[in-house]
Amino acid sequence: MSKEINPVRNRISNGVKMKPLKIREPEGKLGVLLPGMGAVATTFITGVLAIRQGIGKPIGSITQMQTIRLGKRTEKRTPLIKDFVPLAGLKDIVFSGWDIFKDDCYESAKKAGVLDINLLEKLKPDLKKIKPMKGAFDRSYVRNLDGNYIKSGNRWQLAEQLIEDIRKFKKKNKCQRLVMLWCGSTEAFMERKSVHNSIKNFEEGLKKNSKLIAPSMLYAYAAIKEGIPYANGAPNLSADIPALVELAQKTKTPIMGKDFKTGQTLLKTIIAPGLKARMLGLSGWFSTNILGNRDGEVLDDPLSFKTKEKSKLSVLEYILQPHLYPELYGKIDHQVKINYYQPRGDNKEGWDNLDIFGWLGYPMQIKINFLCRDSILAAPIALDLVLFLDLAKRARLSGIQEWLSFYFKSPQTAEGLEPEHDLFIQLTKLKNTLRWMMGEELITHLR
Ligand SMILES: NC(=O)c1ccc[n+]([C@@H]2O[C@H](COP(=O)([O-])OP(=O)(O)OC[C@H]3O[C@@H](n4cnc5c(N)ncnc54)[C@H](O)[C@@H]3O)[C@@H](O)[C@H]2O)c1
Numbered sequence: 001m002s003k004e005i006n007p008v009r010n011r012i013s014n015g016v017k018m019k020p021l022k023i024r025e026p027e028g029k030l031g032v033l034l035p036g037m038g039a040v041a042t043t044f045i046t047g048v049l050a051i052r053q054g055i056g057k058p059i060g061s062i063t064q065m066q067t068i069r070l071g072k073r074t075e076k077r078t079p080l081i082k083d084f085v086p087l088a089g090l091k092d093i094v095f096s097g098w099d100i101f102k103d104d105c106y107e108s109a110k111k112a113g114v115l116d117i118n119l120l121e122k123l124k125p126d127l128k129k130i131k132p133m134k135g136a137f138d139r140s141y142v143r144n145l146d147g148n149y150i151k152s153g154n155r156w157q158l159a160e161q162l163i164e165d166i167r168k169f170k171k172k173n174k175c176q177r178l179v180m181l182w183c184g185s186t187e188a189f190m191e192r193k194s195v196h197n198s199i200k201n202f203e204e205g206l207k208k209n210s211k212l213i214a215p216s217m218l219y220a221y222a223a224i225k226e227g228i229p230y231a232n233g234a235p236n237l238s239a240d241i242p243a244l245v246e247l248a249q250k251t252k253t254p255i256m257g258k259d260f261k262t263g264q265t266l267l268k269t270i271i272a273p274g275l276k277a278r279m280l281g282l283s284g285w286f287s288t289n290i291l292g293n294r295d296g297e298v299l300d301d302p303l304s305f306k307t308k309e310k311s312k313l314s315v316l317e318y319i320l321q322p323h324l325y326p327e328l329y330g331k332i333d334h335q336v337k338i339n340y341y342q343p344r345g346d347n348k349e350g351w352d353n354l355d356i357f358g359w360l361g362y363p364m365q366i367k368i369n370f371l372c373r374d375s376i377l378a379a380p381i382a383l384d385l386v387l388f389l390d391l392a393k394r395a396r397l398s399g400i401q402e403w404l405s406f407y408f409k410s411p412q413t414a415e416g417l418e419p420e421h422d423l424f425i426q427l428t429k430l431k432n433t434l435r436w437m438m439g440e441e442l443i444t445h446l447r
Pocket residue numbers: 035036037038039040041098099100101112135136137138142145147182183184185186187215216233234235259260261262263293294295298373374375377378
């Protein structure tokens with residue numbers, strides 16, 4: 001080994017030991033509040049109940065199943081993440097939420113048709129007890145649903161009622177801490193307007209009942225105002241507006257979004273980094289889906305689909321960086337379609353055709369047919385987000401939690417920053433953040 005290299009190696013292997021963050025222990029109960037108790041939420045809740053009873057396994061969950069390497073490879077220290085960072089235990093989670101339909105968790109899960117009826121029957125008594133609170137709703141944001149279980153009042157009053165719901169739930173269930181995760185329908189496409197630009201404008205807008213404030217923003221506002229970590233599993237803006245980021249900083253609240261990275265986009269962010277790593281070109285990526293659940297019904301409305309489409313289209317551009325590689329990725333025809341096709345229920349089927357090219361420009365094709373189960377892929381994400389956001393709060397982290405980008409199709413970033421979409425970079429960032437929290441050396445793979 002040359003003399004020039006040795007000092008660098010030493011500097012890295014003797015890496016600076018960092019001080020761990022002061023993280024409060026996860027004592028007592030953690031209340032999980034879910035606006036929208038449809039397919040994803042009920043699959044998540046039922047899964048946690050099943051795992052607690054030992055009749056299911058948390059497959060797909062990083063917090064429950066993945067290990068983390070610490071120190072040098074020779075040290076052979078690879079604890080489970082849940083044994084490394086102080087996460088809340090599944091037994092300490094209590095669920096509640098809101099919906100615009102009155103069905104309890106058992107009924108809603110049965111209608112969603114994701115999980116086997118035998119499993120639902122086994123857990124029926126517990127599932128029946130989880131009943132939604134009345135939702136804050138405005139049909140102009142979800143035109144294909146006509147809920148009848150809704151609160152009344154202007155937006156300011158609705159936000160106050162949501163805060164009241166949260167406080168009552170916390171008291172009744174003796175929760176030490178809460179986390180909120182939007183699992184509601186995808187709202188109609190909207191762009192940021194001045195009412196979204198500062199908390200002052202936003203609160204004035206609430207009082208004036210501004211139609212520009214979407215229902216999901218009311219839930220986000222209620223949570224953040226109370227200092228409760230908030231994440232958004234759908235692509236609509238919700239907390240991704242300067243007003244709510246400002247409020248999150250004021251109330252020292254961790255927030256993150258948007259849109260759970262499941263199904264087709266998950267595969268896209270696995271495959272695209274591989275093509276780029278090998279400098280293989282891409283001229284087109286055509287993606288189409290059939291989906292028959294309530295989410296599919298909502299996305300059948302062009303305004304809701306536009307929100308989703310924007311979220312799905314953005315990933316390739318960011319990963320492939322056409323501005324740096326114009327010859328390989330300068331002209332990609334990227335199309336995404338979703339068709340509502342009722343017989344398929346929650347078992348979405350996605351087809352992808354990739355037109356790629358290699359050495360001397362010779363064309364090749366890749367075809368993917370993914371028979372996926374949307375909510376089965378989303379449920380472990382919901383669990384991890386809840387546990388990591390609770391951890392972030394106890395570690396006194398606040399504002400946008402970019403280290404959780406791993407879980408989202410459109411990761412929220414600080415103003416002016418580009419999101420990271422490459423799944424592998426996202427995972428490295430997530431694990432390095434955990435190492436940093438616990439005062440372990442960051443792993444750079446340089447040694
Ligand atoms: N399933 C996935 O893999 C996946 C992936 C990424 C994103 N998402 C998003 O997650 C969300 C949930 O998906 P899902 O499959 O459970 O859909 P779903 O239609 O089964 O459930 C959504 C629920 O939200 C309720 N709702 C709508 N507006 C509400 C409001 N203002 N207040 C309270 N409740 C409200 C609906 O009544 C419905 O029960 C959707 O926005 C979807 O686009 C899902």
